[in-house]
Amino acid sequence: MSQPCTPCKGTGEIKCPHCQGSKEREHPTGNSTVRCNDCDAGGKVECPDCEGLGKVD
Secondary structure, three states: OOEEOOOOOOOOEEEOOOOOOOOEEEOOOOOOEEEOOOOOOOOEEEOOOOOOOOEEO
16 A cells, blocks of 8 residues: 655655755856756756655555
């Protein structure tokens, strides 16, 4: 029987670990910020625990 995934609370997405949900990252030079490519500037990524399903067995 499946249960809601705890890390994503059943949504299938978690806050992007690279930008912490801000949708921007610090530029490598440290002088500015750039769009986060890891989450495609959405602030969230697929939950690795449930692979985006929102449920675990």
